[in-house]
Amino acid sequence: MSLESVKIYVGVTDLDWFEFLSARSVDEVNFWQPGGRSQFRALQPGELFLFKLHSPNNFIVGGGLFGHASIVPISLAWEAFGDKNGAASLDEMRGRVARYRREPVDFRTDYSIGCRILEQPFFWPRDLWLPIADRWAPSIVVGKGFDTGEADGRFLWDAVRERLTAAPVGASTPLAEVARYGDPRLVRPRLGQGTFRVAVTDSYGRRCAVTGERTLPVLDAAHIRAYGAGGQHEVSNGLLLRTDIHKLFDRGYVTVDADHRFVVSQRLREDFQNGRHYYELEGQRLALPVRVDNRPDIDALRWHREERYLA
Structure with a gap:
């Protein structure tokens, strides 16, 4: 979709990250x-999210397509992204958070952190770093927004396009559209596994769609159509489920009908001589996302009933 202008955000980060x-x-x-x-x-x-190094390195050094934003416990951020958080371990990441907060590190604290999740990140070699000191006030320490309808925003868009052309990305990827088109435009990002997990968790209000359970460590973002069977990391291909229900869903012992009601196979009782708790949930209507486009895709649900469910 071509627009008259789009937003660009430049966030400040450190050289180690x-x-x-x-x-x-x-x-x-x-x-x-x-x-x-x-x-x-x-x-x-x-829209574009770019990285600028802390002063005195007043350069934009890369960026990515903005995918999703959230505030999550650091444990969930690590489980979702691992070293894609820019740290080699969760303890190292905790140490950095404590240092930036200027407080003693506590490895038992599940810090809440802000997450700006980016798809298809690009990291420029030094010869492509973009000097920005003349467009950046020294007092800006977190980040700054730009609009491509204004001179500075259009300068950034054109500079990114030029550099992406010099360091080409895959021709079939969404990011290639930024390099290909002259006019600023919104580019639909392709979500990764970590983004999928956080976006599905947020979309369902951080509650299991079946039981309403709110304890984050036991909630999983489940693919409706398995990723290995052609399913995508799209929120509409996801359900937030308690861990045990997720396992049963993946193995076909439970499913969701066309009316978004929870269905339990008789095979659960036959195979394990148990399952009373799950049969008590039979017919429970799922709690669905507020946004209609995030609700379970009907074709994905049909695929699960036809290809995975042990009827």
């Missing part, structure tokens, strides 16, 4: 903030 991730092949990254009090709302999915 950039160098750690630029040395790896990653399809998504978590550009996290140590504070977890305010939600990021500067971009919509598909």
